[in-house]
Amino acid sequence: MLNKFFKLKEHGTNLRTEILAGITTFLTMAYILAVNPSMLGMTGMSVQSVFLATAISSAVATLLMGLLANYPIALAPGMGVNAFFTFTVVMTLGYSWEAALAAVMLSGILFLIISLTGVRTLVINAIPKDLKLAFGAGIGFFIAFIGLVNAGIIVDNPATLVGLGSLTEPTTLLALLGLLLTIALLAKRVYAAIFFGLVGTATVGVIAGLFGVAAMPVLPATLLSFDFSMPTFGAFISGFGELFSKADWFLVVFTFLFIDFFDTAGTLVAVANRTNLINEEGELENVDKALIADSVGTVVGAVLGTSTVTSYIESAAGVEVGGRTGLTAVVTAILFLLSIFFSPLLVTITGAVTAPALIVVGILMAQQLGGIDWSRFEISAAAFLSIIVMILSYSISEGIAAGFIVYGITMWFRGKAKEVPNILWVLMVVFILHFIL
Numbered sequence: 428m429l430n431k432f433f434k435l436k437e438h439g440t441n442l443r444t445e446i447l448a449g450i451t452t453f454l455t456m457a458y459i460l461a462v463n464p465s466m467l468g469m470t471g472m473s474v475q476s477v478f479l480a481t482a483i484s485s486a487v488a489t490l491l492m493g494l495l496a497n498y499p500i501a502l503a504p505g506m507g508v509n510a511f512f513t514f515t516v517v518m519t520l521g522y523s524w525e526a527a528l529a530a531v532m533l534s535g536i537l538f539l540i541i542s543l544t545g546v547r548t549l550v551i552n553a554i555p556k557d558l559k560l561a562f563g564a565g566i567g568f569f570i571a572f573i574g575l576v577n578a579g580i581i582v583d584n585p586a587t588l589v590g591l592g593s594l595t596e597p598t599t600l601l602a603l604l605g606l607l608l609t610i611a612l613l614a615k616r617v618y619a620a621i622f623f624g625l626v627g628t629a630t631v632g633v634i635a636g637l638f639g640v641a642a643m644p645v646l647p648a649t650l651l652s653f654d655f656s657m658p659t660f661g662a663f664i665s666g667f668g669e670l671f672s673k674a675d676w677f678l679v680v681f682t683f684l685f686i687d688f689f690d691t692a693g694t695l696v697a698v699a700n701r702t703n704l705i706n707e708e709g710e711l712e713n714v715d716k717a718l719i720a721d722s723v724g725t726v727v728g729a730v731l732g733t734s735t736v737t738s739y740i741e742s743a744a745g746v747e748v749g750g751r752t753g754l755t756a757v758v759t760a761i762l763f764l765l766s767i768f769f770s771p772l773l774v775t776i777t778g779a780v781t782a783p784a785l786i787v788v789g790i791l792m793a794q795q796l797g798g799i800d801w802s803r804f805e806i807s808a809a810a811f812l813s814i815i816v817m818i819l820s821y822s823i824s825e826g827i828a829a830g831f832i833v834y835g836i837t838m839w840f841r842g843k844a845k846e847v848p849n850i851l852w853v854l855m856v857v858f859i860l861h862f863i864l
Contacts, residue, residue: 429754433497438702438751445499448750449758452501454619455744458784459485459503460766461625461776466509466573467734470517470524476659478770480731486763488724488736493756496717499746500698501759502724505737506788507566508686510573511823512734516679519822525666528729530676532663534683535725535735541688542718553848557803558830560795561810565817565826566686567792572818574785577778578602597640598779601632605783613787618744625784629775644780647771655767659732678861682824687735691721694738702751805841809834828858 430436435445463481468474481504488502516527540546575581579599584590592599609624617623629644636643670676695717717738724736745755801807809830817826835855838847 444749445754448745452745480733484728490760491720493753497753499750499755526669528663529666532729539722565814571789578782805837
């Protein structure tokens with residue numbers, strides 16, 4: 428039955444391989460179960476509720492990806508977009524987390540419409556490849572910066588704005604140890620290196636705490652929990668009024684949509700290149716169904732109470748093990764669902780424990796810089812300013828806006844205005860109005 432539904436033989440795989448691939452994918456991205464609640468918890472959201480929302484929405488979206496599209500791709504609340512949710516939308520722009528969830532819901536609905544109508548092709552083709560890579564790399568730097576701050580490695584400095592923190596603080600030392608451990612595991616090409624680095628950091632912290640070191644992680648009183656209360660469930664409904672009352676709501680929704688849109692597109696293409704998911708015309712098979720699964724995941728996540736759910740490039744780890752069909756995703760989804768019983772372990776996941784994961788994810792995302800054509804000034808100017816503004820303004824959306832504007836201006840003065848798609852000029856006007864207002 429499984430062979431017939433998932434076409435295992437046709438894809439050159441078997442049940443054992445698919446199960447192993449699914450487990451590998453889960454372990455590789457399981458860090459999100461700790462990092463996402465920790466990050467969104469800074470907005471005042473219930474950490475326990477966000478954990479449940481993360482696990483359940485990941486399970487639902489991944490299951491849909493496996494059953495609808497037959498792709499070996501897993502989904503979860505995205506890194507980068509959760510930082511935008513927390514540090515830009517809530518902490519900088521002043522929205523409540525309920526309003527931020529409303530924006531996530533609206534972006535998910537728009538993404539679903541785009542997926543059903545085929546508009547996605549128009550939008551994808553309108554954004555230059557180099558800018559997509561720059562935005563992705565910039566978000567990586569932004570995430571790494573957050574990790575460095577959470578670890579106490581980078582601190583506020585009145586004289587220079589930022590500076591190096593005290594590297595003798597116990598929590599900072601723990602984060603540095605975790606960072607070196609995670610980097611070493613990645614260098615050795617250990618599967619699930621980020622996950623095992625996070626577990627190793629937490630373990631060292633717990634042991635240090637037992638020996639009297641201050642501010643270390645502690646073991647939970649119990650490993651299992653059957654408390655499924657979710658105060659974030661349906662909270663997005665009360666946020667629509669506040670969302671639409673502010674002038675920059677469009678930019679917030681667009682950024683959520685943009686990050687999800689291109690994260691998904693990039694992941695689908697990257698994983699497809701490692702499998703036989705591309706047909707003779709060079710097109711992705713069942714891509715519409717894959718995008719629908721992704722957009723439904725975002726809608727479900729908003730209802731439950733988490734930031735945008737998106738396809739994870741970590742799925743490539745399962746593909747490298749041999750995963751070729753949606754059965755890999757189904758196995759990963761089952762493991763996400765089982766994880767809802769282990770929420771007590773979150774007490775061991777402190778800022779110092781998650782910091783190495785954030786920094787390493789930033790390193791991996793920054794590798795996209797290599798694909799940018801820095802020899803073209805209109806590209807290099809837009810890419811550089813997008814990244815630097817994103818980091819120094821502590822805002823992903825401001826960086827994206829700056830990139831679009833600079834790209835349009837430089838293309839205009841280089842006599843290449845006709846090469847810029849009309850939709851890009853429309854977005855430029857919107858972003859300029861955003862800065863003015």
